[in-house]
Amino acid sequence: MKFPLLNFFLIFFLCQNIKSAPKNPESIDLNLKKLGITYTLQESTEPIPNKIHVLRINLALNKVKPKVALGPDPDGDGPAEVSLTDPRKLASSPSVVAFVNTNPWDSFPNAEGRKNRNWYSGQPVDIHGLAGSIGKMRSTMAPSNASVWFDAKGKVHFGHQAEDKVQEATTGFQLILSKGKLTVGKGGARHPRTALGADEKGEILWLVVVDGRQRHYSEGMNMYELATVMKELGCWTATNMDGGGSSIMGLVDKTDKLKVVNRPSDRFLGITRIRPLPMILTIIRPEQ
Numbered sequence: 001m002k003f004p005l006l007n008f009f010l011i012f013f014l015c016q017n018i019k020s021a022p023k024n025p026e027s028i029d030l031n032l033k034k035l036g037i038t039y040t041l042q043e044s045t046e047p048i049p050n051k052i053h054v055l056r057i058n059l060a061l062n063k064v065k066p067k068v069a070l071g072p073d074p075d076g077d078g079p080a081e082v083s084l085t086d087p088r089k090l091a092s093s094p095s096v097v098a099f100v101n102t103n104p105w106d107s108f109p110n111a112e113g114r115k116n117r118n119w120y121s122g123q124p125v126d127i128h129g130l131a132g133s134i135g136k137m138r139s140t141m142a143p144s145n146a147s148v149w150f151d152a153k154g155k156v157h158f159g160h161q162a163e164d165k166v167q168e169a170t171t172g173f174q175l176i177l178s179k180g181k182l183t184v185g186k187g188g189a190r191h192p193r194t195a196l197g198a199d200e201k202g203e204i205l206w207l208v209v210v211d212g213r214q215r216h217y218s219e220g221m222n223m224y225e226l227a228t229v230m231k232e233l234g235c236w237t238a239t240n241m242d243g244g245g246s247s248i249m250g251l252v253d254k255t256d257k258l259k260v261v262n263r264p265s266d267r268f269l270g271i272t273r274i275r276p277l278p279m280i281l282t283i284i285r286p287e288q
Contacts, residue, residue, distance in 0.1 A: 035285060036057060038056045039054065040053075040056075042054060048190070049216060049218055050212075050218045050219060050221060051262070052210050052229060053208065053210075053261055054206065054208050055207040055249070056205075057206070057207070058203065058204055059154050059155065059156065059204065060204075064097065066150050066154065066168050066281060068132065068133040068280070068281055069099070069133070069279060070090075070133060070138055071083045071276075071277070072085070075124065079108065079126065080124030080125065080126065081127045081131075081139050082124075082278040082279065083123065084276035084278055085121060085278075086121055086274060086276055087101065087250070087276070087277045088250065088274065090277070091258055093284065096250075096258060096282045096283070096284050097258075098251045098282065099250045099258075099281060100241075101194050101241065102131075102170035102194075102196075102241050103127050103128055103129055104128045105126060106125060106126055107119075107126075108126065119276055122276075123276070128145060129141060129172075130142070130147040130162060130166070130169045131169055131170060132168070133167075133169075137169060139171075145160075146159065146175045147160065147170065148170050148239055149166045150166075151163065152167050155202045158175060158178075158238075159175075175237065175238070176223055177227050177235055180231070182231065184224050188223055188224065190212060190222050191213065192210060192265045193209070193210040193247060194207075194208070194241040194246070194247045195210075195229075196208075197238035200237075204234070206233050209249040210226065210229075210247070211247070211262050211263050212244075212247070212265055213244075214263065218263070245264060246275055247265070248260060249261050
């Protein structure tokens with residue numbers, strides 16, 4: 001089968017811009033450990049195959065800090081809060097050593113009341129839940145969603161009502177682990193997942209991405225399975241963030257280049273496609 005010339009160039013472009021996940025964790029820069037960051041790739045086969053990407057970050061060392069990166073506001077005081085942006089562009093600052101996706105979002109209806117969910121870069125969207133950086137909130141808290149925010153000291157907090165002094169803020173769907181206990185029942189659909197978790201003191205942060213929708217490679221998890229993973233890692237509290245084709249994790253390698261370490265599920269002409277996002281949570285090191 002012959003593709004039109006346009007499709008050929010699109011395939012070539014995508015192939016040049018998608019970095020595959022490292023074949024083993026040893027390819028990750030060991031100097032990250034000096035910053036209090038540890039990356040592990042867990043592989044499970046039961047009940048189905050799954051690849052679980054885990055970042056453990058010791059915030060108490062004060063060698064790195066969380067920072068939210070948002071896309072541009074396309075209309076000022078208008079209804080849109082952000083334009084979808086390639087997450088690698090959002091993480092382009094040289095101080096970024098890692099990132100994951102965070103908040104869910106939605107588009108706006110057209111004249112016929114239909115929403116375009118074929119996400120594209122530059123698309124104006126509405127962020128769901130609390131979102132902001134450096135104390136300035138772009139989106140307000142959604143009562144039904146669980147927020148994850150960081151105070152001025154870098155300590156992480158989870159809940160439905162943020163404190164007054166929020167420095168960096170994100171929001172997921174719901175708490176899946178609270179006070180060390182699972183808050184979700186067994187069963188449910190399996191999808192790619194992103195989760196944020198922390199220990200009881202709020203000093204150890206876990207960023208977790210589970211690849212999914214890829215048969216025989218990694219098929220995804222339901223909420224109960226994800227919560228179980230977070231508890232086994234040592235989390236006291238954990239929140240399920242936006243998932244599906246949005247689930248992505250980036251990390252610097254030995255050469256200090258930021259690369260996508262998981263395998264996102266979105267496809268275009270059979271090739272991995274990085275979905276544009278409204279925002280990400282980055283982990284940054286002090287500026288040199």
